Amino acid sequence: MIPMTTTTQVTSDLTFQVFQTEILNDYKTALTSRECSLLGRREVLTGKAKFGIFGDGKEIPQLAWAKVFKNGDFRSGYYRDQTFMMAIGELTIQEFFAGLYGHTSIEADPMSGGRQMGGHFGTHSLDSNGDWKNLMSQKNSSADISPTAGQMPRLLGLAQASKIYRNVEGIDSTKFSNAGYEVAWGTIGNASTSEGLFFETINAAGVLQVPMVISIWDDEYGISVHAKHQTTKENISEILKGFQRDKNDKGYEILKVKGWDYSALVATYQKAERIAREDHVPVMIHVIELTQPQGHSTSGSHERYKSKERLNWEKEYDCLAQMKLWMIENNIGTEEELDAIHKDIKKEVRLGKKAAWNAFLQPIIDEKNEAIALIKAAAETSANRAFITKIINDLVNNNEPGRKEVISACRRTLRYLVGDNSDEKRRLQDWINAYFETVQPKYSSHLHSESKASAIHSEKVEPTYDADAQMVDARLIIRDNFDAIFGNHPDTLIFGEDSGNIGDVNQGLEGLQEKYGELRVADVGIREATILGQGIGMAMRGLRPIAEIQYLDYILYALQIMSDDLATLHYRTKGKQKAPLIVRTRGHRLEGIWHSGSQLGGIINLVRGIHVLVPRNMTKAAGFYNTLLDCDEPALVIECLNGYRLKEKMPNNIGDFKTPIGVVETVKEGRDITLLSYGSTLRIVAQTAKELLEVGIDAEVIDVQSLLPFDLNHDIVKSVAKTNRLMVIDEDVPGGASAYILNEILVTQGGFKHLDSEPKTLAAQSHRPAYGTDGDYFSKPSAEDIFEAVYEVMHEASPLDYPKLR
Ligand SMILES: Cc1ncc(C[n+]2csc(CCOP(=O)(O)OP(=O)(O)O)c2C)c(N)n1
Ligand SMILES: [Mg+2]
Numbered sequence: 001m002i003p004m005t006t007t008t009q010v011t012s013d014l015t016f017q018v019f020q021t022e023i024l025n026d027y028k029t030a031l032t033s034r035e036c037s038l039l040g041r042r043e044v045l046t047g048k049a050k051f052g053i054f055g056d057g058k059e060i061p062q063l064a065w066a067k068v069f070k071n072g073d074f075r076s077g078y079y080r081d082q083t084f085m086m087a088i089g090e091l092t093i094q095e096f097f098a099g100l101y102g103h104t105s106i107e108a109d110p111m112s113g114g115r116q117m118g119g120h121f122g123t124h125s126l127d128s129n130g131d132w133k134n135l136m137s138q139k140n141s142s143a144d145i146s147p148t149a150g151q152m153p154r155l156l157g158l159a160q161a162s163k164i165y166r167n168v169e170g171i172d173s174t175k176f177s178n179a180g181y182e183v184a185w186g187t188i189g190n191a192s193t194s195e196g197l198f199f200e201t202i203n204a205a206g207v208l209q210v211p212m213v214i215s216i217w218d219d220e221y222g223i224s225v226h227a228k229h230q231t232t233k234e235n236i237s238e239i240l241k242g243f244q245r246d247k248n249d250k251g252y253e254i255l256k257v258k259g260w261d262y263s264a265l266v267a268t269y270q271k272a273e274r275i276a277r278e279d280h281v282p283v284m285i286h287v288i289e290l291t292q293p294q295g296h297s298t299s300g301s302h303e304r305y306k307s308k309e310r311l312n313w314e315k316e317y318d319c320l321a322q323m324k325l326w327m328i329e330n331n332i333g334t335e336e337e338l339d340a341i342h343k344d345i346k347k348e349v350r351l352g353k354k355a356a357w358n359a360f361l362q363p364i365i366d367e368k369n370e371a372i373a374l375i376k377a378a379a380e381t382s383a384n385r386a387f388i389t390k391i392i393n394d395l396v397n398n399n400e401p402g403r404k405e406v407i408s409a410c411r412r413t414l415r416y417l418v419g420d421n422s423d424e425k426r427r428l429q430d431w432i433n434a435y436f437e438t439v440q441p442k443y444s445s446h447l448h449s450e451s452k453a454s455a456i457h458s459e460k461v462e463p464t465y466d467a468d469a470q471m472v473d474a475r476l477i478i479r480d481n482f483d484a485i486f487g488n489h490p491d492t493l494i495f496g497e498d499s500g501n502i503g504d505v506n507q508g509l510e511g512l513q514e515k516y517g518e519l520r521v522a523d524v525g526i527r528e529a530t531i532l533g534q535g536i537g538m539a540m541r542g543l544r545p546i547a548e549i550q551y552l553d554y555i556l557y558a559l560q561i562m563s564d565d566l567a568t569l570h571y572r573t574k575g576k577q578k579a580p581l582i583v584r585t586r587g588h589r590l591e592g593i594w595h596s597g598s599q600l601g602g603i604i605n606l607v608r609g610i611h612v613l614v615p616r617n618m619t620k621a622a623g624f625y626n627t628l629l630d631c632d633e634p635a636l637v638i639e640c641l642n643g644y645r646l647k648e649k650m651p652n653n654i655g656d657f658k659t660p661i662g663v664v665e666t667v668k669e670g671r672d673i674t675l676l677s678y679g680s681t682l683r684i685v686a687q688t689a690k691e692l693l694e695v696g697i698d699a700e701v702i703d704v705q706s707l708l709p710f711d712l713n714h715d716i717v718k719s720v721a722k723t724n725r726l727m728v729i730d731e732d733v734p735g736g737a738s739a740y741i742l743n744e745i746l747v748t749q750g751g752f753k754h755l756d757s758e759p760k761t762l763a764a765q766s767h768r769p770a771y772g773t774d775g776d777y778f779s780k781p782s783a784e785d786i787f788e789a790v791y792e793v794m795h796e797a798s799p800l801d802y803p804k805l806r
Helices: 013-045 059-068 082-087 093-101 151-167 196-208 262-279 308-316 319-329 335-380 385-397 403-416 423-444 474-488 512-516 528-540 552-566 600-606 618-628 679-693 715-723 737-748 772-779 783-797
Strands: 074-076 184-189 212-217 253-258 283-288 471-473 492-496 521-523 544-549 582-587 611-613 635-640 647-649 665-668 673-677 699-703 706-708 726-729 760-762
Touching: 013 059, 013 082, 013 093, 013 319, 013 335, 059 082, 059 212, 059 262, 059 319, 074 151, 074 528, 093 335, 151 184, 151 196, 151 212, 151 528, 151 552, 196 212, 196 528, 212 262, 253 262, 262 283, 262 319, 319 335, 335 385, 335 403, 335 423, 385 403, 403 423, 471 474, 474 492, 474 512, 474 618, 474 647, 492 528, 512 521, 528 544, 528 552, 528 582, 544 552, 552 582, 552 600, 552 635, 582 618, 600 611, 600 706, 600 737, 611 618, 618 635, 618 647, 635 679, 665 679, 673 679, 673 715, 673 783, 679 699, 679 783, 699 715, 706 737, 715 737, 726 737, 726 783, 737 760, 760 783
Parallel strands: 074 184, 184 212, 212 283, 253 283, 492 521, 492 544, 544 582, 582 635, 611 635, 673 699, 673 726, 726 760
Antiparallel strands: 471 647, 611 706, 665 699
């Protein structure tokens, strides 16, 4: 136990020794971290690493935080937290430098296997099979992202998971929770509290009363921009005072502490921990008077924007300097002893750096040597020897090459060998091909799950029907299916605007809150970004959340979090973290500028890493939910808003039938032209295909169903090979999702070979749709537009059979 103040009496030698050892260990950790920062900057300035952003000036509060961070807890922070990661034993000196260099081995750089720049931290939640490790026997950090405040929405979910585990019965929580006694700890820079995501998260956590502790590292600056441009009154805890809880109202506990005052920090973090862990009350710790000894990052110098007075103050109040003074004052060590420790640490950091550099470089040197031998051999038999010799010399003289230099030398050599036909050339070609096979995955693997629960292994289970099955309002199929899901999977829960009490705006959840409780079928505030974050955080702690975004158009508020956080999570951790979150929304064929429901091109191009599913009816949608619960990947499911009241036959295997992911469905066979669409527009296309039959045009209609992943079996090209004509129809802007689909078929699937007519897309107008039925008619492809566009293709192919229509 650390004394609360510097004046606490030490009662025995033994107590003092324990106390002294612990403080000295802390000091060593802080010094190690600082020396890493200093040396790290030099590595960047001498060209060994690309970019550096470090934790100097923020060391001491992180020691205090690490003391109260327990197994099972989670961190969601930002790039200043290296001292904390070291203090909890999750970042060694060598790993720090491996991250700085971008070492592609996940063993060498456990944070991201070289995928993220240094300073982006994370721990491993998954084993090598992609299965959950026991998160209760380790300290956990969710993987950082660079957008400032982007860590906040996820933090909310990490905290809320504890609340769910504490209050919902029947969930197997062995690996994830002990009765919800885990705290989610966030960090954010003072300037980043200007972001909307910060305020949205703070409010939501206050409403939800979750065990979240947010530390604000306040150094008065955000790069060069002073607090006076960032924060009203230049004081974030002052302006957030209204969140402080009191006798009558729940809220936050707000604490303020100086970032260089070791003993006060220790006391503050102990207090924060107790309040959050025991009582599930969110806590905000405003840590003031922090510094940035080396400035913001390796990209600039702070002398340009800080006054002399400020720079002098920062020197004096450098938290390490202040800790040292305090230690001397309290007889923890003499100046000489502390200096000797510092000297040892400097040496240790230099050694660790060297080991990291050698481990990073050696495999590339081996590859370089192999490449040189092969290029040399090929050069000897080539007439272009002189040119190739230059390439060889450049590579030989490069003592610290990257993989880029190695492989580009080989590839450029091939150009000089183009007329040769030697075994040496073939060996070089084979080596290049093999190189890509082994090296490319180092940079590109794990965008999606590579486990046995990957969605690409999903299999179809057909809905089955009683002989006298009723045609019902389709929303009842969705509702009954969710009922089955919540009944069968205690770890599932859904939350969204109007999802709880009224059972969502289309009553797809009617009556389910009463049945499953307010925590599992929940209303939330209007705050799309943190709805998403809530889902991400809970999914990272073993739950199966379904985050509901009321309408597709409003997903734009959450799109940044989907794109930056959810979509990259598995990739940026090289498969060491996952968030199998289901995002439920409704869209398609809505009417009006902000009710268009169709911005799919924008979405699919920003969320690679998330599956995007566009079922044409509620049975298909329900089948997707059932499939997704067997999988370990995130997905967005867009239900058809105009489909809830259409009639569908009620299956008798609700909860069990499954729509496979990445598989198209042919809804009408035909021989003249392949028509592709999805969602609500598919229904118009299918209807139009019937009308086209009346003029002798037999169209094949295919429902894409799954935009990401797209037609894994390449079934569409088989259809094009039969019909030799192709049209993609959707309600997105021109060049949106229809262009993506066309590229998939013509380029990826090689469909161009089979075409007898120009391939076509039919999309909406470039502007957002105008309001009302007529607005829709003149904004999005109508049945007549589709009919005429298809007819025109047939007219061009055979004008006599299909005379001009207009
Ligand atoms: C959304 C976004 N905008 C801008 C940036 C560039 N940027 C990186 S750090 C930073 C300043 C952050 O300052 P603060 O939150 O006070 O943290 P500090 O670095 O001072 O610890 C900015 C503007 C970014 N990463 N993300
Ligand atoms: Mg700052």
